[in-house]
Amino acid sequence: MRLVVAQCQVDYAGRLTAHLPMATRVLMIKADGSVLVHSDGGSYKPLNWMSPPCTLREGTTDDGQVEWVVTSTASGKGPADTLRILLAEVLHDSSHELGVDPGLQKDGVEKHLQELLADHPTTLAEGLTLVRREFPTAIGPVDLMCRDGNGLSIAVEIKRRGEIDGVEQLTRYLDLLNRDAILTTKGPVRGIFAAQAIKPQARVLAEDRGITCAVVDYDALRGLDDPTERLF
Known part of the structure; x- marks a missing residue:
């Protein structure tokens, strides 16, 4: 799992459109390919996310700012969903190997x-x-x-x-x-x-x-x- 704390702006386009203005957030990239955007609140629920299968491409905009583009694998039912994350400042970036999870023990x-x-x-x-x-x-x-x-x-x-x-x-x-x-x-x-x-x-x-x-x-x-x- 990769964890990034950054000043970022997030824009989603797909079945609907959504915009998160520039603020400090936690970006979580899981081993299954999912990408989640968290704030310092809202319990466990992300502000926005992209479920696998999807691809993450890291690049820069025309003016040199770091930009992540997360694109879902098109299902044939319409255009692919896209999550654009513009990173103004990266405060923390680390990766961690969590291993195989045994799964939730239900009770x-x-x-x-x-x-x-x-x-x-x-x-x-x-x-x-x-x-x-x-x-x-x-x-x-x-x-x-x-x-x-x-x-x-x-x-x-x-x-x-x-x-x-x-x-x-x-x-x-x-x-x-x-x-x-x-x-x-x-x-x-x-x-x-x-x-x-x-x-x-x-x-x-x-x-x-x-x-x-x-x-x-x-x-x-x-x-x-x-x-x-x-x-x-």
């Missing part, structure tokens, strides 16, 4: 949801069968790898609350999985984003990327919500 409701959905994958889609839990990838494990009735591979990401970050995480997995010739023998790997509740913004982003959303009833899966015991 509580989210872990139990994964176990229940692994036992009952048809809750998510008719004809779905489980291939493996915690399917390994180079950037972390996919919660469930399944197969539909046509033999197509389905990657399932499970959250208690479905937010944009979860959609981005599943998108990264799908980008990587769809480079696997074995998984894509019968067609591209599709995604299901499953959660007890999914925020409207996350649903819009997921559907825009061809990801199916599934709202999961935790109590029903646990067998607590028995229709035969209802009064109404």
